[in-house]
Amino acid sequence: MSETLLEINSVTKTFGGFTALSNVSTEVLSGERFGLIGPNGSGKTTLINCISGLLQNDGGKIIFDGHQLDGMPAYKRTATGITRTFQIPRPFHTMTIMDNLKIPVEFVSKPGATQTEIADEAMHILETMGMAEKANQETAGLTQIELRKLELARAIAAKPKLLISDEAMAGLTGTEVDEVLEILIKFNEQGMTIIMIEHIMRAVMQFSHRVICLDAGELIAEGVPEEIVKDEGVERAYLGV
Amino acid sequence: MDFLELLINALIAGVLLGGFFAALSIGLSICFGLLDTVNLAHPTLIVAAAFCTFLLNDVFGLDPILAGVLITPVFFVIGLVIYTAYYQFFEKNSAEALRGLAFFFGLLFITEVILIMVFGVDHRLVNAAYIGKSMGMSLGTIDVSIPYRLLVAFAVAAIMTLGLQMFLDRSFFGRATRAVHQDMMALSLMGVDPVAIKRIAFAIGLGTCGLAGALMIVVIPIEPAVGRLFIGNVFAIVVLGGLGSISGTLIAAMILGIAESVVSTFFGPSWAPAVSFGILLGVLAFRPTGLLGVGDTR
Amino acid sequence: MIRILANRMRIWLVAGLVVSSVVLSGSFINAAQAQKGPIKVGFSMALTGALAGGGKQALEAMKIWRDDINAKGGMLGRQVDLVYYDDQTNPKNVPGIYAKLLDVDKVDFIVSGYGTNLIAPAMPVAIDREVVFMGLFGMNNNKKWKYEKYFQILPAGPDPAVGFSSNWFEAIKSFKPKTIALVAADAEFARNLKEGAVTNAKRMGLEIVYNKNYPPKTADFTPIVRAVNAKKPDIFYIASYPNGSAGIVRALAEVGSDAKAIGGGMVGLQFAGIMAGLGPNLNGILNYDFYVPEPTMAIYPGSSELIKRYQEKVKTEGLKTDALGYYLVPWAYAYVDILGQAVNAVGKIDHDAIAEYIHKTKFTTVVGDVEFGDNGEWTESRTIVVQYQGIKNNDLGQFAKPGTRKIMLPEDIKTGDVQPFNALR
């Protein structure tokens, strides 16, 4: 594969006396499908919050595509090409699905475009997600899978180089998981780098080129899926022995 | 020596005044801090309780505090009614807190009008053995005088606060209330009806209006619109203390009481509000969740 | 989609506006056909809000006046009607109310509501229409305007802020004071009173050792009283509103004070509810007043009968206003009475002539003889200085009898001698 897209260099984050991340270092390569696993409270979400800019890391460096991200507000990081989804979907609930997608299109991927161009672009993404017919629907009546897809579609609408998917499959049925996986793989094949956080092992292992595992804020394992599954540390972290 | 004497007296008066403020705010700390209902009518309902106290004192000669205890159940029931209505129209449809704000504004006006129609617009006071007298003490060369009326207010407020704090910490119901604040889902999975919990918690919060009203008329003269003057204070105290923290509310009330008393003594009372609310702004700027606030900044 | 709906909404909105304005004007049509009916006297009055206690009292007195004058044949042979609206003690409502009174209700005369800050916004309206404007308890409202048709009933003399407390400072001379402390509520009336008091204090050569204001929501006054005590003043002048007055009197009872004279401009101590509530704590306070049930007040002809009628009215009609009515009733009666007398004497509705007549006439009213100076204020100050004494309990009845509020000044109606504060505690 190719060069490093995201470099995480001894990143540390503390809340009061509690250390959520300690000295985490890793790299994500351009075009990679990257899995991030770990038990509850291991620091996965904190790490991606630090990458996406909702939190600022206390120590260490994050470098993305040549930009040093530390201290940069989240919206600027989005402009450099990072977007993310949320574990619990956070749609703009007073807007239609179409309008939800228009926000990243207007603010990130096509700044200065006319309303028609923006709408066309948003519609295009909805079509690729198979949600075109719901464009003018409010978000209130959406099913769980639709909410997840909207969350992904909105992130993709920003045309990111790196998409961080935070448990996009929690609570979905088996076929729905496959549907989401298919979407992610499709966009990866178009060149989008993807970090996937997931509890559903089957999905991560099937999806990822490479996986890291966090436990109690520390990186305990890194490697291809087959190695990770066999790793003793990972097993201990998950089984709590 | 004069300065020291003034300072000590100002601090004591501030602590006592803080107790009074705590009594006014503690119910709101539950309704607003734990349950997210922006009950703007809280101070006005306290005034309503104060008028009831006045009536019981004037007609039956009851001691104000005793009267306050007697009307507390009435306000508990009023709380049940208000929350049921509030839930029906707002919370059930997960309406924004903003709409609730307007609802409680409306409630404030309606309560005020009822008070005007029933009691008229004149100022009312009550009498009791502990009003208008003070306890004198000497600490070495320093003379300290403590007005009994504030001492009573402080004692009752302290009992109320500690009682509620223990109730919320130790009882199953109290823990359930805190859980409602954090995670409604988990609670309903445990087989507890979160709405019932919230209804009762709100009623308890409103029940405190009964005693707080009695304290109010013991401490200051009342008229129907006097509640509006305290809206700023009580919300400032709850927010300053940190939403959901009863002990934070008590500490914040003390801070505001001491600030008001010390500023009044040494710099002139007209600057007191600027200092009190300046403290609030300062704290919010550096600690967005208040003194003892936890977690999210809603 | 939204745009189309918004367009529809706009049409609906315009339609709504038209309908509501039609309804609005329709409700006023009947008011436009006035002229030959009764003479209408219009005013705004604080019937709700902070000053409602005074406002409601004043309104009842004015209704008594209306019944009286109508019984005597009315004004210019026509019956008198009062037209009034509640200003909610909010000055913002006042300009609109007076415009409504003059333009829509077509009242023949306007008089003011109760209180300085509710008179002030009505002044330009009166000046604009060049009509006579009678004021009820305004503190120097005409200072900037110098309007020649404004007359004001508060008996504070030609320089009201100073005149209001001049008798009080006269009364304390016997203590041979050297120092004074002053406290005022953060509100217009109290602040004006304090400024006048500062002038009087300086004239007497008193040293000002404390001079501060307190905000309306002050809950505990003991820090203020202690801070004043620390300065050991001979005199403690207080210009306060009802909440503060009651709070300070209580704080004085709790903390005590060695000042010889305490009080001065404490509004609210004249109100029945507060007097009864404070009871013996009032003893020793030296305060202003306008009317008290002392026998010498007989020089105000008809005043005690008026007060009795008011108290009867409150009882029989079950009104929720001040049970005693000493504070405002005679004055609210007098300010409309003077207008009535003047109009009947001039014999026509001619505002220039009526104003001229009021300027040059000495009126005999329930508040005694009244003369107005060039600025529309009384030519002399008739503020009464009273000292509370001999109050034993919280019974309201005792305040309706002579003896609890003895008159110290003016000399001609004096019923007692001023004593040091602590001598009466």
Added chain:
Amino acid sequence: MIGRYKFEIGCILVLALAFLATQAEFNRFYYFAGFAILQYVMIATAWNILGGYGGYINFGTAGFLGVGSYVAIGLIEWGDAAIVWQVVAAAVVAGLLGLFIGYFTLRLKGVYFAIATLALAIVLETIVNNWDFVGGAAGISILPPRKPELLGILIVDRKGDGIFSNSKEFLFFLMAAMAIFSVWVARTVERGKLGRGLNAIKDNEEAAECMGVPTLRLKLIATTLSGALMGAAGGIFPSYMTFVDPPTAFNLEFAVNSLAMPMIGGTFTWLGPVVGAVLLGTVQQIAIVTISSELNLLILGVLLVIFVTVAPHGIVGWFMKKNK
């Protein structure tokens, strides 16, 4: 072409109508009542830019209005500035205040922000109370100029030589112009990138930030804009009242109405605050001169409760649902 500027043309027509109304010499009561209603249209509209679009509840409307009023008073006391300059200066100062409070409270959300703005209003009132140059707690009377001129044109003259024969008519017209301007501003915001960004912030600020919305900058623009418009509405107030004291300028009523009116009308479009202000403002003006007792307050209370319970998306929302 015309279609595109339909709204602007409508604004000019309404303004022309307002001007005609001043020349028609109606009962002067209508100018007073109209002024009060139009002032609320402006205040509610200004509030809604931050509160309705951005979801940030400003509880300190009275603070911004009061600052506007007292800037105007300061200018009058200092050097008899013309009313237009009073309004402009009031808008600038209140706008800066908005920027300041926006920056100062940028980490605060929801109720914390609301309480912070309330605290700010109280601090400001206390400062004015203690500032004797502008009258302090005693209040101050303003004498309007007899024959105000602007750029050499006589504005008001009783004999009919000026544009208006009465200063109240002039103030009514000025207020109408300002109200229409603020509605135009609000509509422009609503239909632009700013409005869409604010909407995203209201729905979920973190998600908005992650979708590339510069939340802090947009919030600062909104607080500044909203504050400036409120300040301007306050700047004209002393000339209308001729007497201002702190309790009037910082009245709680402003906070209540600025929040209640958009809510009753509907917070998601510019029309909502206008409908709410016209409706509630008219009811209040009529109630003052008809019912005229404590029942006034009761009506306001009952109206508030009924509207927020029965029409949760405001009158405009209710009608749009009907039309769907």
